[in-house]
Amino acid sequence: MSRDDAGLSVIVAGGGTAGHIEPAMAVADALRRLDPSVRVTALGTARGLETTLVPERGYPLELIPPVPLPRKPTMDLARLPRRVRDSVRATRDVIERTDADVIVGFGGYVALPAYLAAGKGATRRRRLVPIVVHEANAKAGIANKIGARRAARVLAAVPGSGIHAPGMPDAEVIGIPVRSSITGLDREAFRGGARAHFGLPPDGPVLLVFGGSQGAQSLNKAVSGAAAELAAAGISVLHAHGPKNSVELPETTDRAPYVALPYLSRMDLAYAASDLAICRSGAMTVAEVSAVGMPAVYVPLPHGNGEQELNAKPVVAQGGGTIVADADLTPEFVVNTVIPMLRDQQKLKQMGAAAADAGHRDAAIEVARIVLEVARG
Template sequence: MSVIVAGGGTAGHIEPALAVADALHRLDPSIRVTALGTSRGLETTLVPERGYPLELIPPVPLPRKPTPDLAKLPARVRASVKATREIIDRLDADVIVGFGGYVALPAYLAAGKGVGRRRRAVPIVVHEANAKAGIANKIGARRAARVLAAVPDSGIHARGRSEAELVGIPVRSSITGLDREAFRAGARAHFGLPAEGPVLLVFGGSQGARSLNEGVSGAAKALVAAGVSVLHAHGPKNTIELPEPDPNSGSDALYIAVPYLTRMDLAYAAADAAICRSGAMTVAEVSAVGLPAVYVPLPHGNGEQELNAKPVVAQGGGRIVADADFDPDYVVNQVIPMLRDRERLLQMGRAAADAGHRDAAIEVARIVLEEARR
């Protein structure tokens, strides 16, 4: 069986695609899974690292506003669809599963009935991870065999049905299978964190987030004095200023700042709570491991980041604070008391885990196989 996963550009599109690819191989190791991408996206690094073949097509960025580039869009779409159709034919694809973005749109359009030796249409499964569906997935849903969504009311609809099937976001097994308690001691040793005391994990995506960096680093002295250690990924292009350690503080807590975290599983295991953005993939991973979180949605865009976090917060698994309200005072007055209340953290962790979808990758993989076998 030949399956194409189409989800390139950002980690939010690529990671769910690779999680489903892994799940397909767990269900049937003989399945051939090929990723579709462009030379511009993170897929050129992430896909080969996970051991999957990558086929590149011309990118088709969809302008959000009218620009002179808009006139070039039809020609770009035709070129990308043609290249994608050739890949579909060469791989003899049985099913395409798309995760949105400018890689998925050509795949959706190229999956229709072909000419020559491929006269059949290739079935499409569409997965929408965000709380507000993007243009590519809305177009793909019109011709998809199945339409799946991470949260309700995402604005994406299946043919003949009012709502998409709710499945959650596919997350890699190293995260969904993580036993934080069992790995805590080793994870803390890995980062050089104290074995005892609360640990706060801070990260703002692959590039970091200035408001998170300034808000938490500005409270560094208060955090350490309160016995709270910090593992802070500030982004490879960012730096943060930290006060000199006070040898007379009487606290064993440490503030460890790194540009980037390559082992998020260990970071989750080491932590008792997180401060982070609320992209769809971030919320999915943090809730899947049962980690309480303070979500600081990106203030730009269409407000989807806040919507991503709302289901977890409604269950009691986290909090949402506006980017403009997140500062050192918030960390001192709200985050430190939360981290020092062990029972409260345990309750929030259980609520976060209940809100997550640990089996989403396997569920999506089963749906993909059902459609391929049809």
């Protein structure tokens, strides 16, 4: 088979966490929709979630040594140059085997060696492999800042991320790529079946609670602590508490059950079944929740560099949700603020419409189009 017959070859570099992997997989799906002849290869490490998520989506996965960037001067910092060299060398081998035309990176441990390897021109054709950089967070990470220095295109989820190509004031704001099962979700059409799937009643408000793949103790305590009041108000709860956590609940009724699960594998059905979410405000969470038009109470992580609050601010500014500090999320807050919100269906509809307007439902297709343009460039 000639190279032209084989189609373009794209490497997506977004391993480690779901926040890096999910946008990469959404773009991979969009590339196949735009051009079925495209060959997509995912780059990852043996210790990331990509070892499970990528094969489930049907894409080949190439593993390279991870390059964690130490935040403090430790022995790991002394080992960094050797780790970088080993990982870049392994990535060059992948570039050569796949005959890559373009690399699209989403930050994290995998992206940095991909950017460095692409810039070495160390392939059989002795050329630089062009790269496209996408930054999902409100504050750009180190890997993407390095990649942006020689990227053909630099993309971001929100304005002011601090990432840009040389000579450009800022990145192109394009949103976060989200999988089509979410962006194409008709919540109203799927509501009945989604509620039946989780054992929820067909009528009455439903509160969705989730704190990421591992759950969040503060969310768990606050909402479960108001379980009796939620049931008395006729509000059902669908709560993903995390695989290592549990919640203590009073007896619930069939009219307003409290459904507590370790993990939600069908987030599309969870969104369709629910009227309001209480959740963290990681970049991917905000992107999905707004894409489906779900009003939300965002509870940013209380530590870090404050990027989770920045992620939610554009949606909140549009009227699609509200932000509450982690320390202020208590059972009393749920009773005094969340229950009245769920009782006001008209307000929820307005917030849902505002959330949808703030989202970027076509981001995956737009990123895929840009990747193909660069590859053919």
